[in-house]
Amino acid sequence: xxxxxxxxITDAGTGxxxxxxxxxxxxxxxxxxxxxxxxxxxxxxxxxxxxxxAGAAPGAAIDSFTTGLGTTVxxxxxxxxxxxxxxxxxxxxxxxxxxxxxIVNGVSGAALPWAMAGVAALIGLPLFFxxxxxxxxxxxxxxxxxxxxxxxxxxxxxxxxxSVLHGLVPPHPGPLVAISSLNADLGLTLMLxxxxxxxxxxxxxxxxxxxxxKRVPLPVPALLATADRPGSGPAGGQDFxxxxxxxxxxxxxxxxxxxxxxxxxxxxxAAVLTVLLPVILMLARGVAELVLPEGDAVxxxxxxxxxxxxxxxxxxxxxxxxxxxxxxxxxxxxSAVIGGALPxxxxxxxxxxxxxxxxxxxxxxxxxxxxxxxxxxxNMNALLLGxxxxxxxxxxxxxxxxxxxxxxxIVAPLATSLDSPTVALLALAIGAGxxxxxxxxxxGFWMVKEYFGMTVGQTIKTWSVMxxxxxxxxxxxxxLLSLVV
Numbered sequence: 001x002x003x004x005x006x007x008x009i010t011d012a013g014t015g016x017x018x019x020x021x022x023x024x025x026x027x028x029x030x031x032x033x034x035x036x037x038x039x040x041x042x043x044x045x046x047x048x049x050x051x052x053x054a055g056a057a058p059g060a061a062i063d064s065f066t067t068g069l070g071t072t073v074x075x076x077x078x079x080x081x082x083x084x085x086x087x088x089x090x091x092x093x094x095x096x097x098x099x100x101x102x103i104v105n106g107v108s109g110a111a112l113p114w115a116m117a118g119v120a121a122l123i124g125l126p127l128f129f130x131x132x133x134x135x136x137x138x139x140x141x142x143x144x145x146x147x148x149x150x151x152x153x154x155x156x157x158x159x160x161x162x163s164v165l166h167g168l169v170p171p172h173p174g175p176l177v178a179i180s181s182l183n184a185d186l187g188l189t190l191m192l193x194x195x196x197x198x199x200x201x202x203x204x205x206x207x208x209x210x211x212x213x214k215r216v217p218l219p220v221p222a223l224l225a226t227a228d229r230p231g232s233g234p235a236g237g238q239d240f241x242x243x244x245x246x247x248x249x250x251x252x253x254x255x256x257x258x259x260x261x262x263x264x265x266x267x268x269x270a271a272v273l274t275v276l277l278p279v280i281l282m283l284a285r286g287v288a289e290l291v292l293p294e295g296d297a298v299x300x301x302x303x304x305x306x307x308x309x310x311x312x313x314x315x316x317x318x319x320x321x322x323x324x325x326x327x328x329x330x331x332x333x334x335s336a337v338i339g340g341a342l343p344x345x346x347x348x349x350x351x352x353x354x355x356x357x358x359x360x361x362x363x364x365x366x367x368x369x370x371x372x373x374x375x376x377x378x379n380m381n382a383l384l385l386g387x388x389x390x391x392x393x394x395x396x397x398x399x400x401x402x403x404x405x406x407x408x409x410i411v412a413p414l415a416t417s418l419d420s421p422t423v424a425l426l427a428l429a430i431g432a433g434x435x436x437x438x439x440x441x442x443x444g445f446w447m448v449k450e451y452f453g454m455t456v457g458q459t460i461k462t463w464s465v466m467x468x469x470x471x472x473x474x475x476x477x478x479x480l481l482s483l484v485v
Contacts (some may be wrong), residue, residue: 001034014370017054019368024050025406028358029396033441039402040347043354047361054365061361067361068303075180076356077349078172081342083171086274087127088341089334090318095271096123100139102268111158112149115203116140120161121197124277126315128173128348129166129444136162137451144220151218155452156466164201164470166459167400167435168193168428171278171312173352174404178427181408182415183357186308187286189424190279192485196428196477198477204469212462220455266326274319281311350359351401359409369413382414382422383429383482387475390433398441398462403434421485425478438467 028046037045044065051061073128088363090096098117107115116136124132136158146152166172170179170190179186292299304310316338324334371385389410394403407430415423438445439460449459 004257008182017365017367017370020050021362021371021410023053024121024358024362025393028402028406029393032397032399032402034042038347039397039399040350040354042479043351043358043402043405044254047354047358049366050247050358050367051361054367056365060102064361064364068363069357071360072177072180072356073349076176076352079171079176079308080173080314080345080349080352081307082316083126083278084341084345085316085338086127086278086312086319087131088337089132089316090123090126090275092337093266093271093323093329095266095274095323095327096127097139098265098268099123099271099275100136102145103199104139108147109149112143112147113153113206113209116143116154117157117161119160121165121201122161122243124162125164125169125279126171128345129162130447131448132162132166133159133444133451140218147326150213152213152216152462153206153209156212156462157205159448159463160205160208160466160470161201163435164187164197164204164469164474166473167339167431167470168197168200170282171308173348174182174401174434175427175431176308177352177355177401177405178408179424181356181405181412182423182427184288184415184423184427185286185420187282187289188307188420189427190282191445192421192424192478192481193428193431195481196432196474200473200476203473204466208469212229212465216454216458216461218452218458221451246394264326264328266323270322270326274315274322275345277318278308278315281306281314282308285311348401351399352405355402355405359405359412362406362409363412363461367410371410371413382411382418383426383475383478385414386411386426387429387433387471387478391436391471394434394436396440396441398438398443398445400434404430407433418435422482425485427483429475429478432471432478434471435467435474436471438462439464 024046027049028039028042031042031045032039035042047065048061050062052058056064086294099122103119104112120132120136123136137155140151140155140158142155143149167174170176170186170193175189175193178184179189180236224466283304283306288296288299288302288306292302305314320334320338324337329337386407388401390407394400408427411426411430415426418426440446440456445459445463448454448463449456452459452462454462
């Protein structure tokens with residue numbers, strides 16, 4: 001027990017701790033949603049409000065916050081940075097474009113929405129949601145222009161594939177934070193997350209896309225230039241161009257990539273295996289822990305190489321060769337791409353770190369224990385509680401990451417009394433809740449609106465409803481898995 005926890009439990013009653021939690025969370029919500037503060041500052045301020053109202057000495061509150069901040073950066077920050085490096089190499093080498101090109105060119109007609117969902121899920125593994133959007137949207141627009149498949153029939157599956165992976169599957173920040181806060185088993189959470197992701201992507205993607213495309217007809221906006229993509233570094237990347245006006249047009253529906261001079265496509269399978277390598281290593285660790293006895297030499301080896309930091313570091317090393325070198329990058333360019341991946345994620349790292357500090361103040365003040373006791377007395381299911389808390393914070397702040405961090409901190413004490421599979425499912429329930437009903441206070445809402453040329457009303461009918469479907473179906477899947485694991 002930390003000094004803050006001891007002081008809060010001694011000097012503050014249940015009512016005061018609940019008031020502290022309400023005011024602390026309210027401060028974060030109002031500062032983000034109304035005052036338009038950056039979430040990093042809002043979380044720091046909310047932590048101070050929470051600690052002081054709970055009756056903690058200012059020094060103890062600061063110590064608790066900085067402890068949580070440092071622990072979160074150590075556990076999660078390194079993984080986010082490594083994953084960002086893999087994503088940058090995938091994008092800048094043309095590997096992501098190669099994956100999209102290969103798969104989309106291999107299908108047509110009714111199969112295109114399903115292919116788009118699969119592509120989005122695949123390249124969404126190492127990429128942040130926003131990066132995945134700016135990589136995929138030009139492809140969606142081009143395919144929609146070349147075929148008679150509607151824009152939303154292609155766009156919704158792509159967005160669903162990216163969003164589901166972002167909320168449910170590590171190494172994305174939200175799932176990693178939940179796993180760290182709850183001390184969940186990463187390999188098990190990854191396996192269960194992938195099981196939930198498949199039906200969720202299908203229902204929220206091709207199924208819903210087919211339904212809503214008939215009710216919200218959209219013209220295809222003008223194609224976006226590669227220069228509009230964030231993060232185009234020294235490698236230059238690739239862009240897809242509409243060649244219908246050239247002397248030798250491509251076949252209808254074919255995507256043609258114009259490579260930067262001197263660049264080579266790293267190859268479809270090189271890109272796919274690089275993306276999947278960290279996931280395979282982490283899954284292997286999870287399987288080994290389930291089927292092999294402790295002390296087994298194979299299990300020991302897989303536990304080491306399947307450690308998230310080791311798996312992602314291996315992914316970076318492989319990406320430097322399989323994507324960077326094979327695309328024609330020299331050492332300086334490869335280093336520039338990797339280094340260029342870090343500045344764009346600085347804001348995410350700070351938000352995650354401050355959220356870890358806020359979570360630690362919640363825990364040390366004893367708020368989590370009070371809520372856990374209340375949930376136990378009310379006989380409320382821990383998975384439902386985690387989902388509901390995440391939903392409330394998500395709708396109020398618009399931030400999936402803030403929702404995940406806060407909800408995980410609140411229900412963390414409940415996790416100590418649960419078995420390992422249930423803790424993993426609790427992390428997924430929180431992740432599903434953090435995606436609920438994206439609306440006007442979410443940057444992703446405006447990003448999708450502008451890219452697809454929709455009105456606010458159309459964006460709510462399409463994107464917001466899709467996010468809600470993901471949240472509800474994902475949580476339903478979690479509850480079904482809780483019956484069998």
